Amino acid sequence: MIELKNVSKIYHTPNQIIRAVDDVSLTIKDHEIFGIIGFSGAGKSTVIRLINQLETQTSGEVYIDGVNMKELSLKQLAKKRIKIGMIFQHFNLMWSKTVFQNIELALEIANVKKEDRKEKVMKLIQLVGLIGKEYSYPSQLSGGQKQRVGIARALANDPDILLCDEATSALDPQTTFAILDLLNDINHKLGITIVMITHQMEVVSKICHRVAVMSEGKVIEEGSVQDIFQHPKHEITKVFVSSVSSTSEVSDLMTSLKKMYPTGHIIRLNFTGDISNKAILANVMKHTGVEISIINANITSSQQGPIGILYCHITEAFCNQLDVVVNHLKQEGVIVEVL
């Protein structure tokens, strides 16, 4: 279990004081995939680097399995870090070493005997799907393959925790999903706790169990991914939730929809989990007699089942029944917003 208790990190630069992390308290349970989402500069990287003490907090406590991290000696900390893997946006592999040697380095640092290393490295190479690339140099690999090396290296000493700092942000969407699948797999197979930092809501929706939203150094919202999608409270969270629908250009979508449907009403429906499977719209139309047309739809899969966002249009003729429709939908557990 990872616990942050009232942790702050303040940077003093010559011309300003930056509260990179501002009184953050979080508890990350064993075996879960915990997401931290926020815009650039929100303090996400600083938080994750506090977990393995690459940064030391200005105040507050960081506990891992009950051990107060700041009380460890340098040697004890190094030992603890062996059991905390970390992967990075830009992979951070050694260009001067082959795939095999890059992974082996982690074992060397942990003082694993030379005879035992080879077998372990080959196992890891197999786990991350890089067989045949053992003797390639990083410069000969694609971004996705480099991240697989990073993952293998991070898992080399059978860590309990895997920290991922924007691990998929430098990858194209397809590769992103492949890497997320791999991480999900690792979480299932090995039970490793994963802390996932990202600015992409797709990443959170795809593999995280719980998520914290950060802004300006603070955690502004926290909860299960399903909760966050269904009831986003904070404005920033809403932006992230709506960003999952189609492109992140939600406002663009809105203006174009408004142009296409200048009269009547546009409503946004937010489905999550099992309710996505019911024929809710059809039922509502049957009960109220109102014609509702779907003008834009988006469904993403998540750990808790599909998450769907529908944009619907109701013509002027039915305007007086708008409230009835909205109430009906709400009773079915759908989140409705009249735009």
Next chain:
Amino acid sequence: MSAKVEQIVKALQETLFMTFASLLFTVIFGIMIGILLYITQSKGLYQCKVINRIVDLIVNILRSIPFIILMILVVPLAKMLTGSLLGAKAAIPSLVIAASPFYARMCIIAFNEVNKGTIEACKAMGASNFEIIYKVLIPESLPALISGVSLTAISLVSYTAMAGAIGSGGLGNLAYLYGSVRRDEVVLFISTILIVIIVFVIQFIGDYIVMKIDKR
């Protein structure tokens, strides 16, 4: 004629001896000073402003003294270390003192070019600072360290010519003696060509090794 050939051969040997003997010490001291400056700089592995400032100052002072003067200043030290005032051996301390700060500078540049993220990744894996230096910093900066070695070797070749002033011998000294004092153009020409060849060979070997090990 054969006396002249003998002289040229002897001078060539002296130049090669001075260059490579001092290069060996220069590389050792240069890397040590470079590492010291690298780790003590701000945000370094063992940040220490005082040590960094002092070493940096010494490096800069040594680098700004013209070699011909440095040599004279170092004479007493050279005598103490090598037991003689003259000859190729006596020139080595001043060559090393002149070239080490030069190479140390190149080492720092090479170290600072190593990706900070890579170093951080190794820290996160539980590496000690010592492991970071010899398992990450040195291998990741090796091409730049090696091209620094060939550049330093080339400067040393031209320093050895000046070392002739304290009677170290060598090709530079021979060229100077025959060219300006005895007006023997053939020896002047041959000595010069040999120096140029040495420089070319050093450059070629350096570039070749860098090309072979650079996997970026």
